[in-house]
Amino acid sequence: MASKKESVKVKIGKNDKRSYSGNGKSNSRNGHDVIVVGASAGGIEAFSKLLKDLPAELPAAVLLVIHTSPMSPYVLPKILNRAGTLKVLEKLDDGHPLRPGHVYVAPPDVHLLTERGQVRLVNGPKENRHRPAIDPLFRSAALEYGARVIGVLLTGNLDDGASGLVAIKERGGVAVVQDPDDALYPDMPRNFLEQHKADYCLPLSQIGSLLAKLVNDRNGRRNAKPVSKRLEIEAGIAKLKPTNLEQMKVLGKPSPTACPECDGGLWEIKEGNQLRFRCREGHAYSAKSLVVGQRERVEAALWAAIRALEERVSILRRLANQARERKHSHTAAIFEQKTRELEPAAETIRAMLAMVPH
Secondary structure, three states: OOOOOOOOEEEEOOOEEEEEOOOOOEOOOOOOOEEEEEEOOOHHHHHHHHHHOOOOOOOOEEEEEEOOOOOOOOOHHHHHHOOOOOEEOOOOOOOOEOOOOEEEEOOOOOEEEEEOOEEEEEOOOOEOOEOOOHHHHHHHHHHHHHHHEEEEEOOOOOOOOHHHHHHHHHOOOEEEEEOHHHOOOOHHHHHHHHHOOOOEEEOHHHHHHHHHHHHOOHHHOOOOOOOOHHHHHHHHHHOOOOOOHHHHHHHOEEEEEEOOOOOOEEEEEEEOOEEEEEEOOOOEEEHHHHHHHHHHHHHHHHHHHHHHHHHHHHHHHHHHHHHHHOOOHHHHHHHHHHHHHHHHHHHHHHHHHHHOOO
């Protein structure tokens, strides 16, 4: 079980006080007071619509993750502040307390987590090739707040968020998934629904009103279920806690496949009918994201080979020219012959690049 967490007193409105404490316990009078939302492609439009539909005095904290480039400016909070009436923090620091009625958006290149009633910004290992990623946020919320959590999975490619949403359900929280037929990019919601059962599957236009109802329905909240050892370990990895061999054995079994990110050995994690992967350094992949990562690694290796060959050809030509200038015709001929042998190899590798499947 998770250890007892320190409480953080927060306010919304004049007379509304509550405590965001760990272990899934709360003195909140509401049903659910932590909402975590994840999206990828099409997420900006989806977040804007969702926040527009949420009431100004929503008695829950909302944390959002969308896949962004590490070099992206932190402008999404400004965009979302114009979308609805909830307060979206435009400057977010590690350790900022969670407050009901406030929205917290993951900055580029850090994972957004929550711990002890606070926001955590951690430069943890990438998951599903992304940082920020959805799974780390969902797992951290599941670990800390249990049945108080509502997890929402929206539009996006591949399947980030599926494992984290399973963790929320396993702790007694609520899983809400956008109807794939309604999503701009249906992969993320569809991949979850193909393997797991959501508590609610709705068009985006109905999710805001559902969340407003759930946070005020205390009778609808389930009892928090115990924290699994796997959840505890994986949530810790996102916070850069070291792992040992015994912990990896808890997660799964060794895989013959190497991590595309760091070359470390991967471990296979069975989750229902799905297979996930994680290395000792913490990089995590769904099966589909691992395939994409491997494809990118193959492409990178082929481009590196082309670059090395072309650099060698360039040097050999310079050496041949220098030899001819010095009247060393035999040496020049040797260098030119090696150049002719290497040029077709580079073209062959370029042809292989065109054959790498997407």
